[in-house]
Amino acid sequence: MYYEKDASLHDIDGEVVAVIGYGIQGKAFAANLRDSGIPVIVGNRADAYREAALRDGFETQSIIDAVKGASIVILLIPDEAHPDVYDAQIRPHLDEGDLFVVAHGFSLRFERIVLPANVDVALLAPKMFGKPIRQRYLEGSGVLAFIDVIQDASSRALRRTLGVSQAMGFTRYGVLPVSHATETELDLFQEQFLTPLLLDTFRIAFEVLVEAGYDPIPSLLDMHASGEMAEMMAEAASSGLYEVIEQQGSPTCRFGVQRYLGKLIGEEVKGKGKDILQDIRSGGFVEALSKEAEAGYPSLSEYQALYQASDVTKTHDRYRDILGSR
Ligand code: NDP
Known part of the structure; x- marks a missing residue:
């Protein structure tokens, strides 16, 4: 360094x-x-x-x-x-x-x-x-x-x-x-594996709560919009992924976390991570990106339409309106 x-x-x-x-x-x-x-x-x-x-x-x-x-x-x-x-x-x-x-x-x-x-x-x-x-x-x-x-x-x-x-x-x-090759591959892997995984996890958590009858706004806030999870990840960046729970979590929190840690996602998701990494390293992703760019980024438009129509985005818009009226 x-x-x-x-x-x-x-x-x-x-x-x-x-x-x-x-x-x-x-x-x-x-x-x-x-x-x-x-x-x-x-x-x-x-x-x-x-x-x-x-x-x-x-x-x-x-x-x-x-x-x-x-x-x-x-x-x-x-x-x-x-x-x-x-x-x-x-x-x-x-x-x-x-x-x-x-x-x-x-x-x-x-x-x-x-x-x-x-x-x-x-x-x-x-x-x-x-x-x-x-x-x-x-x-x-x-x-x-x-x-x-x-x-x-x-x-x-x-x-x-x-x-x-x-x-x-x-x-x-x-x-x-x-090395520039490693930097590129790590960066693309973070974007293609970790980011979708995190976004989908927050969305699924929100959907579970709303489908169980909870009010969408507090559900959104408690899952991620309060910023508490972001603070936790910021803390984890300096103290360590698991240490943050040890240091900041109450016994109730720590017991709840350990009860499900390692049990919600596992080898199947890891396998998908390996496939994504292979696709990046073999040049498959770059080839797909070039085709997407030549066609005028049709998948990006589809994705925008999808997330704009999602309940999680609509709830976030409502939440912003509430904040705006302060
Ligand atoms: P931006 O999208 O913010 O870049 C916008 C700039 O690029 C504008 O000045 C724009 O000017 C110019 N630009 C866009 N298209 C063209 C074009 N076809 N011809 C000439 N100029 C163009 O990019 P970022 O700052 O996000 O990324 C820049 C580099 O930094 C990339 O290599 C990225 O991978 C890297 N990087 C980005 C990070 C990030 O956090 N965003 C983090 C680390 C690295 P205009 O459209 O007026 O021409």
């Missing part, structure tokens, strides 16, 4: 960083780098995102001009847009010795973009969305990030990427070396 003592802003002295994209990650990267004294150019199409960067006081240019004006290029647009944007607007303008950084290994792991041999290439993947990255930086702390040097043309790729990590506040928390 790399910490503050392992990194130095001097390793990126005199360098200009092009932050390509001003969305969830781009906004946080641009702001933290600037506050650490690093010159930043935001590269974006001329639209609302670019307007936002201008309003926030950034020098803002087209993607091509930002790449031309920088020696460190951080690509922070959605992964599915990487190949087209990279091929047309970035690759032709990368100079020898530039450092090219991605925040997720997807495009490199699945060889959707091909980097010239004369540039440094690194993964610097924050394990957090943009708002907390900015918030923690302002509070004087940081978030975890994974780091991987994929190409080291300058012999300084790691030092430079650690310099960026420090400017982002990541070394305040810790930066863990993890």
Whole structure:
């Protein structure tokens, strides 16, 4: 793990960083780098995102001009847009010795973009969305990030990427070396296995209660909308998955938990997890994603219609209305 003592802003002295994209990650990267004294150019199409960067006081240019004006290029647009944007607007303008950084290994792991041999290439993947990255930086702390040097043309790729990590506040928390392939596969597995499992679990818990005649609003609140479960998971992230129950749970709670732990889901679900992981690693998911994108994301529309029509979403909307009337 790399910490503050392992990194130095001097390793990126005199360098200009092009932050390509001003969305969830781009906004946080641009702001933290600037506050650490690093010159930043935001590269974006001329639209609302670019307007936002201008309003926030950034020098803002087209993607091509930002790449031309920088020696460190951080690509922070959605992964599915990487190949087209990279091929047309970035690759032709990368100079020898530039450092090219991605925040997720997807495009490199699945060889959707091909980097010239004369540039440094690194993964610097924050394990957090943009708002907390900015918030923690302002509070004087940081978030975890994974780091991987994929190409080291300058012999300084790691030092430079650690310099960026420090400017982002990541070394305040810790930066863990993890290969870009592993980072990609873990991230996709979390999205495809753990996230649906958690969302479906909350929905099923809600449905069991409502079908048994309980009022939907308190049911929704007690299952997840009060934020208590989220706090428990936040606590578990630091103290440990089971320790949080030991430390925070009453004997009644602990007895209830142990009564069913390991009995509700088991080998069948684990088997599905293994299948999903295999699909990710073999490239099956990427192939399916490409077909979905070519067809205009029909499954996404179906999923939106499904969740908008669900009782759990309707109850949440009602709950928001109640809160709004405070
Ligand atoms: P966003 O969806 O927030 O990115 C929006 C930005 O991308 C806007 O500036 C948008 O500008 C630009 N953009 C979108 N499509 C295109 C396009 N076709 N051509 C040019 N610009 C485009 O992305 P995120 O910040 O969520 O993700 C950025 C990267 O960070 C990804 O690689 C992601 O995997 C990674 N990451 C994301 C995390 C997260 O929490 N979201 C966590 C860790 C890593 P406009 O549409 O105006 O062109």
